[in-house]
Amino acid sequence: MRLADLATPALVVDVDVAQANITTMAELHPGARLRPHVKAHKCTLLARMQRDVGGHRTFTCATPREVVGMAAAGLGDDLLLANETLDDGRLRKMVECGGRVTVAVDSRDTIEAAARAGVGEVLVDVDVGLPRCGCGPEVAGALADRARQAGLVVRGVMGYEGHLQMETDDHVAKVASSMELLQRAALDVGGDVISTGGTGTAVAHAELSVANEVQAGSYVLMDSQYGTRDLPFRQALFVWATVISVSERYAVADCGLKALGMDHGNPTIAGAQVWFCSDEHVTFSGLAGLRPGHRIAVVPAHVDPTVAYHDRMHLVHGPPGADTEVVDTWEVDLRGW
Numbered sequence: 623m624r625l626a627d628l629a630t631p632a633l634v635v636d637v638d639v640a641q642a643n644i645t646t647m648a649e650l651h652p653g654a655r656l657r658p659h660v661k662a663h664k665c666t667l668l669a670r671m672q673r674d675v676g677g678h679r680t681f682t683c684a685t686p687r688e689v690v691g692m693a694a695a696g697l698g699d700d701l702l703l704a705n706e707t708l709d710d711g712r713l714r715k716m717v718e719c720g721g722r723v724t725v726a727v728d729s730r731d732t733i734e735a736a737a738r739a740g741v742g743e744v745l746v747d748v749d750v751g752l753p754r755c756g757c758g759p760e761v762a763g764a765l766a767d768r769a770r771q772a773g774l775v776v777r778g779v780m781g782y783e784g785h786l787q788m789e790t791d792d793h794v795a796k797v798a799s800s801m802e803l804l805q806r807a808a809l810d811v812g813g814d815v816i817s818t819g820g821t822g823t824a825v826a827h828a829e830l831s832v833a834n835e836v837q838a839g840s841y842v843l844m845d846s847q848y849g850t851r852d853l854p855f856r857q858a859l860f861v862w863a864t865v866i867s868v869s870e871r872y873a874v875a876d877c878g879l880k881a882l883g884m885d886h887g888n889p890t891i892a893g894a895q896v897w898f899c900s901d902e903h904v905t906f907s908g909l910a911g912l913r914p915g916h917r918i919a920v921v922p923a924h925v926d927p928t929v930a931y932h933d934r935m936h937l938v939h940g941p942p943g944a945d946t947e948v949v950d951t952w953e954v955d956l957r958g959w
């Protein structure tokens with residue numbers, strides 16, 4: 623099948639670029655120094671590529687569904703749920719999934735829920751400057767003591783510095799001061815894991831070496847927001863769309879905000895100006911000679927929610943064009959919670 627034959631909107635992945643991104647990241651953070659976050663692609667076959675090409679056997683997950691799905695795919699050597707959960711049923715499913723599962727905790731309640739469900743191992747999640755989950759560094763030690771009293775093994779700390787992924791001013795210094803918070807907590811907590819980081823801070827972490835594992839995920843497929851940073855990763859993900867209407871001033875393709883994560887802004891289309899997206903449409907101008915039926919490649923601004931809208935991704939070699947051959951189709955099999 624060629625891309626011209628594909629029903630749209632559809633996810634398209636340049637598998638050569640994805641593989642090159644995995645290799646580049648593995649050079650920066652080899653083996654267990656990277657704990658790739660699978661929430662960015664939600665695809666066990668891509669996780670397998672990260673294992674086989676990048677040499678990574680430890681993974682980060684955002685949802686119990688991702689943990690259970692990774693274990694079922696034989697990728698359960700060491701899975702971290704880098705989110706808190708109080709859901710007894712889902713905690714038990716993770717305990718029973720057959721993989722080694724570590725869960726993030728940041729309160730007495732999440733510790734008690736983990737212990738109740740029979741979770742064996744936890745990381746204390748620490749607030750390193752982003753208002754998300756995570757306890758204050760000053761209480762991390764006391765929470766670790768409490769977790770040990772509840773029978774849990776405390777492997778160390780995690781803390782996500784998401785507010786610094788796009789920060790370009792004094793980038794390394796800001797990551798370093800965020801990591802001081804995590805390092806302080808790590809001394810009080812004990813254990814040997816210091817887990818943090820993302821695609822935007824991976825290079826800084828290679829320089830700083832405070833953390834011993836980096837949780838980057840977007841780097842495999844990339845998006846136009848990360849594309850504005852000077853990172854050593856290239857765009858591998860596109861939403862393939864059909865032009866359905868052309869007027870004198872603009873054109874419309876069938877790829878709207880139900881096919882694209884929009885929280886980081888409009889997508890981009892090479893050579894065009896994107897005006898806006900509505901439910902099923904992207905309206906744009908600037909491409910000469912367009913007719914209804916022409917196909918275009920749309921680059922999403924945010925990879926994670928974009929992938930989560932789709933049930934499969936189509937693999938190609940090289941940049942997408944109408945004559946490009948689809949070499950395989952992979953299920954986005956880790957969707958859901």
Ligand SMILES: Cc1ncc(COP(=O)(O)O)c(C=O)c1O
Binds near residue numbers: 662821822
């Ligand atoms: C806990 C956690 N770790 C790491 C990341 C980094 O992911 P990315 O590489 O996609 O920026 C995220 C992204 O939101 C996250 O929530």
